[in-house]
Amino acid sequence: MSEAESPPDKTTVNIRITETFLADIDGTWKELGYNSRSEFVRDVLRDAVKHPDFNRADLKAMAASEVDIQQGRVHSSDEVMDEFDLDGDTEQ
Template sequence: MAETEKTPEKKTVNIRMTETFLADVDAAWKELGYNSRSEFVRDTLRDAVKHPDFDRADLKAMLAGEVEIQQGRTHTAEDVREDLTPEE
């Protein structure tokens, strides 16, 4: 970076959360390989701001789909074709 370019100044933001939620946050950033809680929170907030159309309902739908896959409740392409083919 050239000497004339400066890194944007960072501001400190304080948030309140329960101890159990903080423990979940700490477990998540460590498991996901972030270097710090702050880095994880910044990245998470950046993603929420840049992708506002991805909401909680979308996340719940994906989670429900993942649970079905893990429980083996899936259909093959052939099953779907058979279900959608009109009987003669």
């Protein structure tokens, strides 16, 4: 963004969720290394809008994989193939 451009205006949005779900969100954004809950929620919503083809299972798998990577856990290609029920055929 150049000096002449100003950042877009932001609007506060209020949502109602359970305390349990909020605790899950708070644990997740902290685990993933976000600086704030708002930053995490903005990214999640942006991804949902920009990539609507992803379903909840895909997003959860990506988040879990990111946590695994950050914590140094890796998986073999065979484990990944088994996890996602892939047969190794790269043709589509």
